[in-house]
Amino acid sequence: MRVLAALSGGVDSAVAAARAVDAGHEVVGVHMALSRTRDQLRTGSRGCCSIEDAGDARRAADVLGIPYYVWDLSQRFEETVVADFLAEYAAGRTPNPCVRCNEHVKFATLLDKALALGFDAVCTGHYARVVERADGTRELHRARDAAKDQSYVLAVMGPDRLARSLFPLGDVSSKDETRREAAERGLSVSAKPDSYDICFVADGDTQGFLRDRLGAQPGEVVDSRGEVVGTHDGAYAYTVGQRRGLALGRPAADGRPRYVLRVEPVANRVVVGPADELVVDRVLADRAVWYDDRYDAWRDDAARAGGGLGPVSVQVRAHGAPVAATVEPPARHGEVDRVAVRLHEPLRGVAPGQSLVVYAGTRVLGQATVTSTERVGGTAQATAQAPAQAVVRTTA
Structure with missing residues (x-):
């Protein structure tokens, strides 16, 4: 098969591409540039899509001996993943941007472009397994390593896109095994730290990102009886179940900690109450x-x-x-x-x-x-x- 390997610049995607090569596929590597304002270097293990990541992806492709390209998908990423993230928080909901990225970018824009160019499948470094039944139907399963399993964020892709996807790391026993394999293959990313948090909020300050994009919108924090117990600068910055950062001016009468019960964006109000x-x-x-x-x-x-x-x-x-x-x-x-x-x-x-x-x-x-x-x-x-x-x- 002709396979387009998504190379993020990390160890997982590099080893996944290497395994696709070993399987006899004709592999081409592509790095998705998703950020409009990419920094030269990452900040520790936060974020991704830096110029450093693109360079690491290119070096991995060189070691594997496969062609390598960079595709600028930043506008699509901004219009779908980032816009959805902002709209969902503004509506009082709690989105998962990784799910939306898989839905709109990795297994929509990237896969559609790959198929248009004559590729048969897209290969990524996600930890999930694909099981093919006797009738040819493909099933999506959890990864062997439960700690790294990513089937949850992949489930949104649906059966049609699953039929065109390869996840070579699904049977890996642990991330340590992936790193050992990368080192044995001479891939310089073998010891590179994992990225975490939201990739387009590289400093980890989600509330600051929302405040910068949505602006200050002061309002009230009330308890479940409607009594005002504090104020906020934007209801969008809160999520159901949140306890930290509430800055309540009045403690609960029973002394119990309070959590966000719901967010009411129309009234610009946050409702808090006990855990039960x-x-x-x-x-x-x-x-x-x-x-x-x-x-x-x-x-x-x-x-x-x-x-x-x-x-x-x-x-x-x-x-x-x-x-x-x-x-x-x-x-x-x-x-x-x-x-x-x-x-x-x-x-x-x-x-x-x-x-x-x-x-x-x-x-x-x-x-x-x-x-x-x-x-x-x-x-x-x-x-x-x-x-x-x-x-x-x-x-x-």
């Missing part, structure tokens, strides 16, 4: 992507019989633990893009905007975006609202 008010046992989501066409038959049968899809597990955070659950039948026939999940164990602090991924064992069954949650007993909780008007400042 964060507990939910039902999660609703939309924009669902399913990996098995048998879901259609189940959906119709379940709607008639009143049953649910289970047993399954769901995950609502990139590094969160899976929780046993049942997917409820759609409220209306054919409503495949909406999902309601009943949790067998209550969760705390699930925020609108988070990605909900449904698993059967290690296999990804589907993915959707959380819209609202319900507390134990059926009380509505943490439902996102659309802002009356969100002013987003972008930089050139």
Whole structure:
């Protein structure tokens, strides 16, 4: 196959490309320039897309003996990932930019461009496994190394794009194994630190980034009874479940710590309360992507019989633990893009905007975006609202 290997400049993508070469594929390396204001050097292990990263990617390609190109996808990244990040926070939701990058850039823009140029697949350094069934259907599974598993952020890609994707690191036992292999191959990135946090917020100050782009919007922080207990400079800077940085002027009467229960962007208000008010046992989501066409038959049968899809597990955070659950039948026939999940164990602090991924064992069954949650007993909780008007400042 002709394979386009996405080279970030890190050790994972370099080893993944090397394994694609070993597998006999015709491999071409490409580095995606995603930032409009790339620094010469990274700041420690924060951020990515620096000129240093592009140089590291080029050196890896040289060692592997494959052609290498840099593609400027910064405008697409700004218009999709960054714009979505700002709009979601402005609407009182908590987005995962890695999920949106995989959806809009790595497995949309990059893959579409690769296919247009005659490539058969895209290869990345993500930690996930692809299992092919006897009928040729490809399944997305968790990586062998649970600590590095990235199936959660990949689930949004869907079955069609999965069919054109290679993840050579899915069976690696640990990141140490990846680094040892890189060193043995003579790749200079073998000891390079991992990037973390949000790649386009290289200094790690997410609130500062939001404040710079969205501007100051002072408002009230209130408790669940509506009493004012503090102020804020922008409700967009808060997320459900947050405890630190609330700067409340009045302590709770019972002395217990308080957390963000919900964000109300229309009223520009943040509601706080005790931890037990964060507990939910039902999660609703939309924009669902399913990996098995048998879901259609189940959906119709379940709607008639009143049953649910289970047993399954769901995950609502990139590094969160899976929780046993049942997917409820759609409220209306054919409503495949909406999902309601009943949790067998209550969760705390699930925020609108988070990605909900449904698993059967290690296999990804589907993915959707959380819209609202319900507390134990059926009380509505943490439902996102659309802002009356969100002013987003972008930089050139």
